[in-house]
Amino acid sequence: LSSPFSQSLRLVAPIGNRSTRGIHQLGGAVDPESSQKKRRTMLQYLSDHFYDVEFLRGYFLQNKMDKVHQKNRSFAHLEETHGPNNAGAFFILKQGGAVKFRDKEWIRPDKYGHFSQEFWNFSEVPVEAVDASDCAINYEGLENLHLLKELQSLSLQRCPHMDDWCLSRLYPLADSLQELSLAGCPRISERGLACLHHLQNLRRLDISNLPSVSNPGLTQILVEEMLPNCKVVGVNLAEGLKLGPEEQPQDTDRPIPA
Amino acid sequence: MLPRVLSLGVRRGPLTRRPGTLRGGFSLGKVVDDRWYCGSGVRPTSGCVPFRTRNRAPHWQDSGSAWGRGYKYWEEKLSEIKKKIQSVLPGTSLHPLYDSSHLPPDHSDVVIVGGGVLGLSVAYWLKKLEKQRGALRVLVVERDLTYSQASSALSLGGIHQQFSLPENIHLSLFSASFLRNINEHLAVVDAPPLDLQFNPLGYLWLASEKDAAAMENNVKVQRQEGAKVCLMSPDQLRNKFPWINTEGVALASYGMEDEGWFDPWCLLQGLRRKVQSMGVLFCQGEVTRFVSSSDRMLTKNQKEVKLKRIYEVHVKMDNSVEYQPVECALVINAAGAWSAQIAALAGIGKGPPDTLQGTKLPVEPRKRYVYVWHCPQGPGLESPLVADTSGTYFRREGLGSNYLGGRSPTEEEEPDPENLEVDHDFFQDKVWPHLAQRVPAFETLKVQNAWAGYYDYNTFDQNGVVGPHPLVVNMFFATGFSGHGLQQAPGVGRAVAEMILEGRFQTINLDSFLFSRFYLGEKIQEDNII
Ligand SMILES: Cc1cc2nc3c(=O)[nH]c(=O)nc-3n(C[C@H](O)[C@H](O)[C@H](O)COP(=O)(O)OP(=O)(O)OC[C@H]3O[C@@H](n4cnc5c(N)ncnc54)[C@H](O)[C@@H]3O)c2cc1C
Numbered sequence: 001l002s003s004p005f006s007q008s009l010r011l012v013a014p015i016g017n018r019s020t021r022g023i024h025q026l027g028g029a030v031d032p033e034s035s036q037k038k039r040r041t042m043l044q045y046l047s048d049h050f051y052d053v054e055f056l057r058g059y060f061l062q063n064k065m066d067k068v069h070q071k072n073r074s075f076a077h078l079e080e081t082h083g084p085n086n087a088g089a090f091f092i093l094k095q096g097g098a099v100k101f102r103d104k105e106w107i108r109p110d111k112y113g114h115f116s117q118e119f120w121n122f123s124e125v126p127v128e129a130v131d132a133s134d135c136a137i138n139y140e141g142l143e144n145l146h147l148l149k150e151l152q153s154l155s156l157q158r159c160p161h162m163d164d165w166c167l168s169r170l171y172p173l174a175d176s177l178q179e180l181s182l183a184g185c186p187r188i189s190e191r192g193l194a195c196l197h198h199l200q201n202l203r204r205l206d207i208s209n210l211p212s213v214s215n216p217g218l219t220q221i222l223v224e225e226m227l228p229n230c231k232v233v234g235v236n237l238a239e240g241l242k243l244g245p246e247e248q249p250q251d252t253d254r255p256i257p258a
Numbered sequence: 259m260l261p262r263v264l265s266l267g268v269r270r271g272p273l274t275r276r277p278g279t280l281r282g283g284f285s286l287g288k289v290v291d292d293r294w295y296c297g298s299g300v301r302p303t304s305g306c307v308p309f310r311t312r313n314r315a316p317h318w319q320d321s322g323s324a325w326g327r328g329y330k331y332w333e334e335k336l337s338e339i340k341k342k343i344q345s346v347l348p349g350t351s352l353h354p355l356y357d358s359s360h361l362p363p364d365h366s367d368v369v370i371v372g373g374g375v376l377g378l379s380v381a382y383w384l385k386k387l388e389k390q391r392g393a394l395r396v397l398v399v400e401r402d403l404t405y406s407q408a409s410s411a412l413s414l415g416g417i418h419q420q421f422s423l424p425e426n427i428h429l430s431l432f433s434a435s436f437l438r439n440i441n442e443h444l445a446v447v448d449a450p451p452l453d454l455q456f457n458p459l460g461y462l463w464l465a466s467e468k469d470a471a472a473m474e475n476n477v478k479v480q481r482q483e484g485a486k487v488c489l490m491s492p493d494q495l496r497n498k499f500p501w502i503n504t505e506g507v508a509l510a511s512y513g514m515e516d517e518g519w520f521d522p523w524c525l526l527q528g529l530r531r532k533v534q535s536m537g538v539l540f541c542q543g544e545v546t547r548f549v550s551s552s553d554r555m556l557t558k559n560q561k562e563v564k565l566k567r568i569y570e571v572h573v574k575m576d577n578s579v580e581y582q583p584v585e586c587a588l589v590i591n592a593a594g595a596w597s598a599q600i601a602a603l604a605g606i607g608k609g610p611p612d613t614l615q616g617t618k619l620p621v622e623p624r625k626r627y628v629y630v631w632h633c634p635q636g637p638g639l640e641s642p643l644v645a646d647t648s649g650t651y652f653r654r655e656g657l658g659s660n661y662l663g664g665r666s667p668t669e670e671e672e673p674d675p676e677n678l679e680v681d682h683d684f685f686q687d688k689v690w691p692h693l694a695q696r697v698p699a700f701e702t703l704k705v706q707n708a709w710a711g712y713y714d715y716n717t718f719d720q721n722g723v724v725g726p727h728p729l730v731v732n733m734f735f736a737t738g739f740s741g742h743g744l745q746q747a748p749g750v751g752r753a754v755a756e757m758i759l760e761g762r763f764q765t766i767n768l769d770s771f772l773f774s775r776f777y778l779g780e781k782i783q784e785d786n787i788i
Contacts, residue, residue: 057447065442094614139438168458168515190639190657191457198514198641218657222639 050196069159071095073139083123083149087132091144093119097132100149102127133157139166146172153177157206164192171198181206183201183233188212190219197226213244278637287529333735362541362573362698365585368395368758370592371545371600375408375522375744376736377592378529379751384446385536387755392537399586401544405526407678408775409594410744412711414628415522416643417655417745418461418513419485420784421719422476426742427483429749430767434516436748437525444532452528455521459653460513460642462499463786464696469508469647472785479513483571486515486652501637501697517655521644521745524547546581548589548604550730564615566730568604588758589733595712597622604730614729617777621738623675623722624715629660629685630655630707635699637661650692651788652700660706665689666788680708713741719781723769724750725757734758735773741787 043155071094078087089099089107093115100107108131109115125147137145139160145151151173156162162185170177177199182188187210196205205227213219221232279405285307368384370377381396389395405411417437433472436443441451467475473489480487487512487632492504534540554564568589574581601607601619601777609615636659643653665688669674673681693700714736716723723738736754739746749766756764763769770782 048539056445058445060445061445062442109497164458165457167462168518171514189455193456194639195458195460215657222657226639 022115035108044159068136068138068142070250071136072138074140075103075220076147077142079147082120084149085125085127086120086123088144089119089148090129091141092130092135095132095135095137095141096134097130097137099131100129102128106131118195129153132159132200135159136161137166139163139169142169150175150176153179155179155181156185158186162184163187164189167192168195170196174201175198176201178202179204182210183207184209186211189223190214193219194226199227200225200229203229206232208234260337271487287487316426336538347601350582361575362397362399362543362582362584363395363539364583366539367393367395367586368397368588368590369545369584369586370396370590371571372591372593372597373398374592374594375404375410375526375747376592376594376739376750377531378408378526378533379747380590380592380734380736381533381538381751382529382536383732383751383755384758385533385538386761387752389759392746396533396538397586398533398538398540399543399545399571400540401542401576405540408523408711409714410629411713411742412709414519416461416519418481418517418643419483420461420463420476420511420513420786421485421742422472422479424479425766425768425770425782426721426746426784427480427485429746429768430514430742431484432749432752432766433745433747437520438516440525440528444528446531446535449531449535453521453527454524456779457517457518457520459516459640460517461539461643462513464507464647465509465511466506466647467508473509473511473777485513486636487511487513489768494705495684497601499637499641501641501643501699503698504734505695512642517642521779525744525747534766541573543573543575543582545571545603546574546594549583549734550604563729566605567732579670580735587732589621590754591733592734592736594622594714594737594743597621597714597735601727601733601735604727606727606730606733612676614685614774614777617773619723619735619738619773620713620718620776622628623712625673625675625678625710626664626666626713626741627680627708627710628664629661629689629705630660631659631698631700631703631705632660633703634659635702637697637699644696645786645788646692646696648696649788650689650691650696652693652697661700661703662691663689665692675712678710678712679725681707682778714743715736715740718776720784720787721782722746722750722771723772723773724753724768727773728777 075087075091080146082090085101088250089101093107093109094113096109096113098106099119100106102125103121104119104122104125106129107119128150130145130151130153131150133155134157137156137159145154150158154173154177162182164187165190167182170180177203178198180196180202183206184195188207188210193207193213196202205223206221207213207220210216216235220232223234224230224232261439261712313431349620349766366382370381377398377400380396384394384396402408414488417430417434419427419434421427421430422738437454437456440454442450444539463473477487477489480686489509490498491509492507495502495504495507528535530540548568549572550566550568551567552564557563557566569585571584571586571589572583574583591597596618598621607616607618637654639654639657640655643651645651646664650663650665652661654660664685667684667688671688673683673684682705690700690703693703712739720740721738722740722743723735725734727733727735734754734757738745745752748753750768753768754761770780775782
């Protein structure tokens with residue numbers, strides 16, 4: 001009299017030879033917020049017992065996601081009044097990143113998010129480098145980077161929302177982009193790296209510390225094959241030890257302004 | 259909350275440990291004591307009586323006043339009250355062995371036949387777009403929870419916008435945006451995020467001289483509708499992908515964004531997890547019969563038409579000859595390759611030929627093979643999904659120089675869809691020669707694996723069927739997508755839900771996908787099907 005349902009609930013992978021897929025792939029997903037897990041156990045308990053708590057938590061989750069979208073809205077309307085470079089630069093500065101106009105100093109917001117407004121006068125000067133490390137840029141926000149037609153160096157280190165979809169959106173920068181750093185982005189995998197083949201002018205690419213890349217050594221070799229004129233920085237194949245997240249080298253790969 | 263608290267109180271006491279259920283329906287051999295068997299919806303009245311009187315009898319004799327009757331009397335009285343409460347509360351089955359939670363409910367507002375991506379997507383959007391939380395009761399009936407034959411699980415997971423019909427382009431763009439934000443749409447509190455494993459490498463379609471003009475036209479439409487597709491000359495092609503032999507290629511179109519392939523299993527699982535968290539019921543069983551009523555109506559020119567309405571769905575449970583009737587207001591036919599059978603159950607296509615009654619749902623299972631091969635010298639990391647002029651296609655799978663691909667057979671070569679066995683000669687004779695011609699490195703490939711699946715093939719015009727049936731007024735279709743149903747699922751689900759809740763398509767106009775086109779003979783041909 002055992003219930004047929006309890007057995008079949010474990011959705012097994014379809015018969016045949018689907019060795020590459022199955023339910024385990026769900027578990028392998030990356031959760032950038034996993035550090036907050038512990039604090040949630042009380043909430044988790046509550047939501048197991050009260051539907052309203054679960055509903056509220058769903059609401060907060062949604063709220064958090066809406067905020068990211070809000071931060072990444074299109075700044076293209078500024079393009080008409082201030083020119084594409086200023087619009088793009090303003091987007092990055094609002095995000096908390098730094099920009100460098102040609103022959104000028106880096107402009108970087110302070111810890112309160114304030115930044116010097118003098119760049120509005122540079123509307124004729126192109127932006128040549130962007131350091132968006134640790135910014136909440138996502139797929140939609142990347143559109144604002146397309147405004148920067150002469151961007152040579154771009155750092156997207158440790159951006160929590162950069163994923164494989166985003167990498168397929170860098171090709172409009174292909175004509176000018178020479179340096180790209182993706183180091184430490186938690187969601188980027190070898191699948192996204194594959195579409196960097198559009199960036200034929202790339203001279204330097206940093207793909208170190210990408211936890212979602214399943215096979216860093218092999219991936220690096222294949223990326224090098226795909227971009228023969230580019231120096232690819234990634235795993236140091238000679239170095240046997242892997243650094244933990246706390247010991248990650250900070251700031252070593254800041255883009256060097258040309 | 260209330261039922262939970264009450265059921266806790268009811269659960270104690272040895273006498274109440276009886277299989278009692280309000281659901282249950284046609285027993286399935288699970289209910290042992292038939293005095294406690296309560297058929298669907300029937301309140302237990304007479305069934306309980308013999309038990310009660312027999313037990314109570316001795317107490318009438320031994321004492322006069324209630325207070326003098328002692329502890330034992332009150333205990334029994336209490337357990338009786340508990341039993342009564344239990345019998346009016348739904349779903350408080352007390353014995354773990356006689357759990358009836360896998361049975362479908364007696365009634366549900368919407369019954370969705372088929373728990374593949376299309377069925378689940380309709381369920382998701384119905385719950386998402388309902389005006390009030392919990393307003394709609396939705397039941398998904400799926401006969402095989404392992405999805406061993408379902409197209410959703412056996413498909414290649416490709417998504418592209420290089421269609422010739424604007425509707426298909428819109429659907430695909432909508433799906434791309436859905437999949438990109440899948441962890442927002444399908445977020446479940448405390449569940450790990452989904453890893454869709456999306457490979458954003460694009461589709462590369464090759465056209466011979468004969469088809470070049472059509473390709474150029476199609477790309478114009480695609481760009482107008484917002485797809486990021488570019489055209490490439492054979493020279494550009496050689497430059498970008500040196501491993502391609504461009505002989506016989508006049509033009510190529512290449513998708514730059516929102517195109518590639520993903521893990522269909524992940525989408526299926528994610529949708530399932532989400533709809534269950536939204537309160538959609540999921541049950542294993544096969545839909546075997548519809549019970550319907552019919553109304554006779556006169557058209558403007560005094561012709562009589564019979565309008566049918568399904569009011570009961572019979573769900574046959576696994577390993578059993580018995581069934582459970584489910585009362586319903588709407589039925590969604592999302593049974594994929596088998597949806598014509600479901601339509602026939604509702605009487606669709608049973609009538610004189612050339613009438614609307616006699617128009618069948620022209621969807622049938624067509625067997626398609628997928629082969630996996632290994633080729634160390636094959637195309638590198640950058641290789642997109644290539645759709646050759648011959649109809650052959652392939653793509654990279656993982657990093658280990660593995661590739662997979664196949665080819666749709668011509669009408670004459672169409673294999674028997676009886677089972678899902680793989681024909682290896684088909685690869686040798688019909689696929690490999692084309693592969694080796696297009697990519698010379700593939701001359702030395704080694705086939706490692708193969709599988710087959712069914713396309714939900716629309717023989718009329720290879721396009722989806724969406725929306726209500728004109729005569730069986732409460733059956734809605736979401737089927738017939740002939741090899742691109744997976745990528746269209748998010749958009750189609752939304753369209754069907756809008757049709758049900760708002761009475762018209764809002765986000766994407768799919769009027770040209772309505773069933774009536776089969777009767778009117780209005781083909782909407784899609785050129786780019788592989
Ligand atoms: C080899 C192959 C490759 C493909 N590649 C792609 C691709 O790259 N991109 C793309 O977009 N699409 C692709 N497809 C097509 C795609 O898989 C289908 O169009 C899509 O999965 C259809 O989804 P569905 O939910 O309608 O069907 P299914 O997944 O087949 O679901 C129908 C379900 O209904 C159930 N059912 C049937 N009858 C009953 C009944 N009487 N009672 C209860 N349940 C019932 C079945 O068990 C089944 O699970 C491919 C298909 C195949 C076969």
